[in-house]
Amino acid sequence: MGIRKLKNSIGRKLRALRLENNFSQEKLAEAVNMSREHISCIERGKNLAGVDTLYNIAKFFNVDIKYFFS
Secondary structure, three states, X not given: OOHHHHHHHHHHHHHHHXXXXXXXXXXXXXXXXXOHHHHHHHHOOXXXXXXXXXXHHHXXXXXXXXXXXX
């Protein structure tokens, strides 16, 4: 899988997880100590989230970090 596909896949999964849990980008950003803009860029596949970021988001939503890579 290329980097572009990986960024898009992680972004789609983050957005789905956020919406399933009825969180706005603003609420999620506040909960994981990030900016809303950064969350938006990850969801749109513009930025690739680092391992620390994915770990914190996964922990917040009580899912395994593997969720983003399956």
